[in-house]
Amino acid sequence: MPSATVENYLKCILMLSMECDHGEVPMGLIANSLGVTSGTATSMMKSLQKEKWLKYKSRKGVTLTSSGKKLGMRMIRRHRLLETFLVETLGLDWSEIHDEAEVLEHAISEKVLERLDVFLGNPRHDPHGHPIPTKAGIIRKSPQKTLLDCDIGKKMKVVSIFDQSTEFLNFAKKKGLMPGNMIKAISRDNLADTIELQIEKTPKFSLGLTSAEKILVSG
Amino acid sequence: MPSATVENYLKCILMLSMECDHGEVPMGLIANSLGVTSGTATSMMKSLQKEKWLKYKSRKGVTLTSSGKKLGMRMIRRHRLLETFLVETLGLDWSEIHDEAEVLEHAISEKVLERLDVFLGNPRHDPHGHPIPTKAGIIRKSPQKTLLDCDIGKKMKVVSIFDQSTEFLNFAKKKGLMPGNMIKAISRDNLADTIELQIEKTPKFSLGLTSAEKILVSG
DNA sequence: ATCACAACTTTGATTGGTCAAAGTATAGCG
DNA sequence: CGCTATACTTTGACCAATCAAAGTTGTGAT
The missing domain is CATH 1.10.10.10 (Winged helix-like DNA-binding domain superfamily/Winged helix DNA-binding domain)
Incomplete structure (x- = not known):
C-alpha cells in the first residue's frame, strides 16, 4: 500500500x-x-x-500513469468527502476543514469512506463547491466560468472558490462569496483590473482580477 | 507532537x-x-x-510519567469514541472497527474528536462495552466481574469482551455474547474447566475458562 | 553455589523521507 | 555563437523506526 x-x-x-x-x-x-x-x-x-x-x-x-491518476483521484475524493462530513455533520468552520481533511484522507479506509458517502447522501460537491469525484474516479463537471469571464449585469450562482488559504476563504465568506449564494457583476474596469460585485442587498464592492479568477460561477 | x-x-x-x-x-x-x-x-x-x-x-x-498516562488515555478515548462512531453512525460491523479505529485515532484532531463526542451524545461506553475515558483522562467504571467469578444461576448483563481478535469477536457475537445482552450461568465444571451458559431462549453452550475470563458482566 | 535458560540489551544494518550544498543542462538573450 | 540565469539533478548526510544476531544478566532449579 x-x-x-x-x-x-x-x-x-x-x-x-x-x-x-x-x-x-x-x-x-x-x-x-x-x-x-x-x-x-x-x-x-x-x-x-x-x-x-x-x-x-x-x-x-x-x-x-493510469494507476497514478486513479490514486490521485481517490485522494481528491477522500479529501472532499471528508470536508463535506466535517462541515455538514460536525459543523466545523468552512476555513478550518482543509487541514483536518489533509490528515484524515490518509487514514480512512475505502470501506469507511463509502459508508460516509452514503451517510452524507452521495454529495456531488464539497463545502467549497468543488466537485467530488465518483468512486470510479470521474469528476462530474457543470459548465462553469470564473468571475473573470462572466457576463456583466446577469445574476449568477457562486459555485466554488479555488483557494485553500484560510485568509482568503475568510475574506470571501465575509463578503458573501460562498457556494450557493447569488451574485451580480455590476461592471468591469479593464484599466484598474477590477470587477464590481453586488450580493443580494449588501453594498457593492470590487475585486482584483487575480481574486476574481478564483471564484467559479454558473448560470 | x-x-x-x-x-x-x-x-x-x-x-x-x-x-x-x-x-x-x-x-x-x-x-x-x-x-x-x-x-x-x-x-x-x-x-x-x-x-x-x-x-x-x-x-x-x-x-x-503523568504526561505519558495522559497521552495514553487520550489515545484510548480516541479509539473508543471512533469505534462508537463507526458502529453507531456508519453501521460498520462490530468485528471490523478495531483496525479502522487503530489508524484513525492517530489522524483525528482534538477539535474533531470533541465534535464527534457531542455528535454521538457523549457516550460512556464503546460498542464492546468498554468505558470511554473523559476528556480529562478519567475512566468511569462500574463494578464488574468476569464470567470466571460470576454467580451461578443468576441473570446478568454482558458488559464487555476483552479480546480484540476478529475471530473471537465473531464467535462471541454468534453465540449472543454481546454487550447489553442478558445471560445466565447454568453451571460450572471445575474439572473440565468450563462454564455452561444460556442466553435468552437459545440453546445452552459451554465456554472454556480462558474464554470465560474475557467476558465482563455486571449485576 | 553453580549453571542454564529466558529475558533483556547492544550492535550494525536497512528503509523511507528529508535537507543543504555542489554540480549540470538548457532556454533565450546579446 | 557563446554565456548566464534559472531550473533541475546529484551527492552525502541525517532521523525515526525497524530487524537480526550476538552479547549480557538475573532467577530458580538442582
Whole structure:
C-alpha cells in the first residue's frame, strides 16, 4: 500500500496537471506546492516511477500513469468527502476543514469512506463547491466560468472558490462569496483590473482580477 | 507532537499497566503486544524516556510519567469514541472497527474528536462495552466481574469482551455474547474447566475458562 | 553455589523521507 | 555563437523506526 507521502505527491501532481495542463508537470511546481526542496522532489519522482505511478523525464517533468491518476483521484475524493462530513455533520468552520481533511484522507479506509458517502447522501460537491469525484474516479463537471469571464449585469450562482488559504476563504465568506449564494457583476474596469460585485442587498464592492479568477460561477 | 508510533507505544503500555498491574511493565509484554522485536522495544523505551513520557529501568521495565498516562488515555478515548462512531453512525460491523479505529485515532484532531463526542451524545461506553475515558483522562467504571467469578444461576448483563481478535469477536457475537445482552450461568465444571451458559431462549453452550475470563458482566 | 535458560540489551544494518550544498543542462538573450 | 540565469539533478548526510544476531544478566532449579 502506498504511504501517506506517496498519496500526497500523487494528489498534488494530479491537481497541478488538471489546473495548468502542460502535458508534463515540471519539478518546480511539485516541490513548491508540497513545500519540499527540489532535490527531494527529484528523488521522489524516481522512486514513484519505479513503482509505476508516473513517467518521469529528466528536466522535463512528470506525467501520471493510469494507476497514478486513479490514486490521485481517490485522494481528491477522500479529501472532499471528508470536508463535506466535517462541515455538514460536525459543523466545523468552512476555513478550518482543509487541514483536518489533509490528515484524515490518509487514514480512512475505502470501506469507511463509502459508508460516509452514503451517510452524507452521495454529495456531488464539497463545502467549497468543488466537485467530488465518483468512486470510479470521474469528476462530474457543470459548465462553469470564473468571475473573470462572466457576463456583466446577469445574476449568477457562486459555485466554488479555488483557494485553500484560510485568509482568503475568510475574506470571501465575509463578503458573501460562498457556494450557493447569488451574485451580480455590476461592471468591469479593464484599466484598474477590477470587477464590481453586488450580493443580494449588501453594498457593492470590487475585486482584483487575480481574486476574481478564483471564484467559479454558473448560470 | 508525538508520532503515531509514540502514541501507540504509550497507549499499549497504559493498557498493559492497567490490566496486569505489576507496577513496572516488562519489555517482553510491550514488544509482544506491539509485534516488534525486543531490541526495538528497548531502544524505543530509551527515547521515550528521553522525551519524558516514561521512566525506564533496565531489565526491570517501564512506568509512565503523568504526561505519558495522559497521552495514553487520550489515545484510548480516541479509539473508543471512533469505534462508537463507526458502529453507531456508519453501521460498520462490530468485528471490523478495531483496525479502522487503530489508524484513525492517530489522524483525528482534538477539535474533531470533541465534535464527534457531542455528535454521538457523549457516550460512556464503546460498542464492546468498554468505558470511554473523559476528556480529562478519567475512566468511569462500574463494578464488574468476569464470567470466571460470576454467580451461578443468576441473570446478568454482558458488559464487555476483552479480546480484540476478529475471530473471537465473531464467535462471541454468534453465540449472543454481546454487550447489553442478558445471560445466565447454568453451571460450572471445575474439572473440565468450563462454564455452561444460556442466553435468552437459545440453546445452552459451554465456554472454556480462558474464554470465560474475557467476558465482563455486571449485576 | 553453580549453571542454564529466558529475558533483556547492544550492535550494525536497512528503509523511507528529508535537507543543504555542489554540480549540470538548457532556454533565450546579446 | 557563446554565456548566464534559472531550473533541475546529484551527492552525502541525517532521523525515526525497524530487524537480526550476538552479547549480557538475573532467577530458580538442582
